[in-house]
Amino acid sequence: MGIVEGFEITGERREQADVLVIGSGAGGATVAMRLAEAGKRVVVLERGGYYTGLVDPLDPTRPGRGELDQREDDMLVRIDGGRGLVTTRDGNVTLTYGSCVGGATVHYWADSYRTPPDRLERWAREFGLDGLSEDELRPHFERIERDLNVHPAEEARYNGCNRLFRSGLEALGWHGEPVPQARKGCVGSGYCMQGCAYDAKQSMLVTYVPRAVRAGARVFADCEVERILAEGGRAVGAAARGIDRVTGRPSGARIEVRAPLVVLAAGGYGSAPLLLRSNLANSSGLVGRKLHANPCSMVFGLFDRDVVMWRDIPAAHGCDEWRLARRDSHGRYLEGGYLLMPNQLGPAVLAAFLPGFGAEHRRWMEAMPRLGGTIAWIDDVETGRITLDARGEPRYALPIAGDNARMLRDSMKKGALLLLAAGAREVFLPDPLGTRIRDERDLPRVDTVEIGPGAMNFAAPHPAGACRMGKDPTRSVVAPTGESHDVRGLYVADPSVFPTAVSVDPSETILAFSHRLADHLLAHAVA
Amino acid sequence: MPRPHAPPPEPPALRAHPITRRGFLQRSAAAAACLAGAGLLQAGCGGEALPLPPGEHPLVLGLADYGVLRALCARLVPGGPNHPGAIDLHVPLRVDRELSFHGERLRSDVRDALRLIEWGALLTRLQRFSRLDARAQDAELEALARSRLAVRRTAFQGVRFLVMFFHYTQDPAWAGIGYDGPWVARRAPAALA
Numbered sequence: 001m002g003i004v005e006g007f008e009i010t011g012e013r014r015e016q017a018d019v020l021v022i023g024s025g026a027g028g029a030t031v032a033m034r035l036a037e038a039g040k041r042v043v044v045l046e047r048g049g050y051y052t053g054l055v056d057p058l059d060p061t062r063p064g065r066g067e068l069d070q071r072e073d074d075m076l077v078r079i080d081g082g083r084g085l086v087t088t089r090d091g092n093v094t095l096t097y098g099s100c101v102g103g104a105t106v107h108y109w110a111d112s113y114r115t116p117p118d119r120l121e122r123w124a125r126e127f128g129l130d131g132l133s134e135d136e137l138r139p140h141f142e143r144i145e146r147d148l149n150v151h152p153a154e155e156a157r158y159n160g161c162n163r164l165f166r167s168g169l170e171a172l173g174w175h176g177e178p179v180p181q182a183r184k185g186c187v188g189s190g191y192c193m194q195g196c197a198y199d200a201k202q203s204m205l206v207t208y209v210p211r212a213v214r215a216g217a218r219v220f221a222d223c224e225v226e227r228i229l230a231e232g233g234r235a236v237g238a239a240a241r242g243i244d245r246v247t248g249r250p251s252g253a254r255i256e257v258r259a260p261l262v263v264l265a266a267g268g269y270g271s272a273p274l275l276l277r278s279n280l281a282n283s284s285g286l287v288g289r290k291l292h293a294n295p296c297s298m299v300f301g302l303f304d305r306d307v308v309m310w311r312d313i314p315a316a317h318g319c320d321e322w323r324l325a326r327r328d329s330h331g332r333y334l335e336g337g338y339l340l341m342p343n344q345l346g347p348a349v350l351a352a353f354l355p356g357f358g359a360e361h362r363r364w365m366e367a368m369p370r371l372g373g374t375i376a377w378i379d380d381v382e383t384g385r386i387t388l389d390a391r392g393e394p395r396y397a398l399p400i401a402g403d404n405a406r407m408l409r410d411s412m413k414k415g416a417l418l419l420l421a422a423g424a425r426e427v428f429l430p431d432p433l434g435t436r437i438r439d440e441r442d443l444p445r446v447d448t449v450e451i452g453p454g455a456m457n458f459a460a461p462h463p464a465g466a467c468r469m470g471k472d473p474t475r476s477v478v479a480p481t482g483e484s485h486d487v488r489g490l491y492v493a494d495p496s497v498f499p500t501a502v503s504v505d506p507s508e509t510i511l512a513f514s515h516r517l518a519d520h521l522l523a524h525a526v527a
Numbered sequence: 528m529p530r531p532h533a534p535p536p537e538p539p540a541l542r543a544h545p546i547t548r549r550g551f552l553q554r555s556a557a558a559a560a561c562l563a564g565a566g567l568l569q570a571g572c573g574g575e576a577l578p579l580p581p582g583e584h585p586l587v588l589g590l591a592d593y594g595v596l597r598a599l600c601a602r603l604v605p606g607g608p609n610h611p612g613a614i615d616l617h618v619p620l621r622v623d624r625e626l627s628f629h630g631e632r633l634r635s636d637v638r639d640a641l642r643l644i645e646w647g648a649l650l651t652r653l654q655r656f657s658r659l660d661a662r663a664q665d666a667e668l669e670a671l672a673r674s675r676l677a678v679r680r681t682a683f684q685g686v687r688f689l690v691m692f693f694h695y696t697q698d699p700a701w702a703g704i705g706y707d708g709p710w711v712a713r714r715a716p717a718a719l720a
């Protein structure tokens with residue numbers, strides 16, 4: 001049956017399944033694959049479209065449709081949620097998330113970290129997450145790493161920016177190492193963020209989704225779930241509408257899926273709004289609250305020779321020296337609290353972040369080959385919130401304040417130091433003034449630069465917490481099994497359930513939680 | 528090999544403007560006043576527009592708002608002897624077409640931003656932005672970028688983001704910036720084929 005796309009769906013359609021999975025990213029695809037391979041009837045509803053590169057993911061002996069065409073505008077609108085233009089209410093943070101078959105794994109950088117043990121211990125200690133220790137997750141991590149060919153980035157795939165980043169680390173004595181990569185046969189085109197045209201990046205689009213389909217799962221693309229259906233305190237399915245991919249508007253088609261188990265995996269920005277619209281699972285009042293998102297700072301360096309940051313692996317080498325925030329004896333923030341990585345941007349997004357306009361901006365663009373940069377995902381502690389407006393559309397708030405702001409400023413300082421240590425002639429910030437840092441004496445400028453709305457924009461690619469997991473139903477939305485405290489048969493399988501940010505790229509954590517959930521469903525829940 | 532391009536000039540030193548709660552409220556009130564004022568001016572003055580080139584028909588923006596966007600594009604990415612500007616690459620139409628895919632929230636944000644830029648100039652330069660000469664327009668854009676009012680900065684940066692993105696995503700814009708472009712051919716998705 002393959003994957004049914006929106007333009008193939010007309011009128012009203014009803015489906016029956018053992019399990020309905022909402023979303024086909026890391027969370028949803030994993031559960032769908034595992035249950036389908038166990039012989040269960042699985043239906044997947046995906047809001048976004050189905051796009052392929054040079055190879056057909058469902059049959060690698062056949063050519064693909066070539067829609068992953070490496071153009072920034074084409075790919076932003078095809079694979080990114082909200083066509084890449086969703087921000088918080090104040091415009092200070094851009095929400096980066098996937099909306100296509102394969103979800104955010106289609107645009108992710110393939111960084112594949114296991115959940116740090118200190119984070120698992122914290123979740124167990126503060127939120128009662130049993131069964132999620134390092135030892136208990138290890139078999140899942142090992143399986144994922146086999147399935148996705150996770151391995152340290154090879155030297156041959158380091159680009160100029162990665163090599164400079166590593167030399168800066170070595171000069172400063174900060175710890176770093178090759179970033180584990182989920183890739184097979186990478187050709188180094190550098191279009192990871194636009195979706196790999198070569199199926200080399202081991203996204204869900206080319207791994208777990210095809211396995212799920214081959215095992216009999218039915219995947220419906222371009223289908224937006226409007227509400228989850230529940231009867232008598234139990235989930236029974238969902239109602240969705242077809243989306244016309246040409247206009248982005250409802251096509252008129254409708255699909256209702258009835259299933260005794262519903263696995264919600266609409267993503268860290270998508271699952272909470274769906275629960276709020278469905279008026280379900282919110283006895284704690286916490287749905288949409290406690291939102292983390294890893295907002296990230298960027299710093300650019302101008303070098304005397306070509307760097308060419310747009311080719312090869314985006315972040316082949318990472319710095320974990322500052323992963324955990326350092327605090328004084330009173331708990332006051334001192335420094336750190338982020339992963340520091342090399343950056344990779346194409347010309348269109350780079351142009352949007354470079355300072356100035358007119359002739360000044362043009363000079364920066366003409367220097368593009370000599371630009372390198374760092375990006376830092378902060379382990380945000382000040383939480384935001386997802387609400388619905390009068391039309392039922394989600395609105396997002398994320399504070400760039402308090403320790404979040406302190407971490408962002410500190411990460412820009414460390415990024416600047418690193419780039420200078422790597423030999424940058426000068427470093428500049430992406431604020432309207434293009435604040436320059438030529439040596440350590442300029443670092444205090446970072447303390448006073450305006451970082452509020454209209455001055456800087458922080459992409460936030462790793463949402464977590466809006467349907468958080470915990471033992472106590474008054475302090476969490478789902479139980480440690482992943483099942484809603486309120487609605488039987490309703491599970492959440494995406495980063496919404498993480499009680500806090502993960503402090504590293506969350507993809508492998510999402511996958512591991514979903515494998516664990518699949519084990520639970522097969523052992524206890526699914527008929 | 529080092530390239531001959533000189534880095535841009537050093538910007539003036541930045542002053543710190545810590546945001547207090549009271550300051551935030553003042554800014555919010557000022558923002559609301561600015562937006563309301565811009566909207567009233569647009570309505571009261573009819574927002575008559577500069578004539579558009581033949582065949583240029585926006586889908587979403589009214590002619591007055593579109594004219595402001597066009598004026599902004601001309602200053603944000605002016606063309607040069609060896610590279611096209613945003614007007615040459617039809618960026619105003621591209622931005623307008625993108626808005627047609629979005630809901631009313633983003634559309635009204637962009638309209639508000641354009642009106643704030645257009646009519647805000649009346650307060651500072653006694654003329655609407657689109658009627659200023661190029662030098663005065665550049666000065667007004669500098670002032671917007673450095674404004675202490677978040678709403679003015681946000682209006683400018685929001686439009687600037689769209690214009691820069693939709694200019695530099697186009698193949699002809701890569702002339703002279705050293706970017707060698709994608710390795711595969713452009714392809715329309717199956718639903719559009």
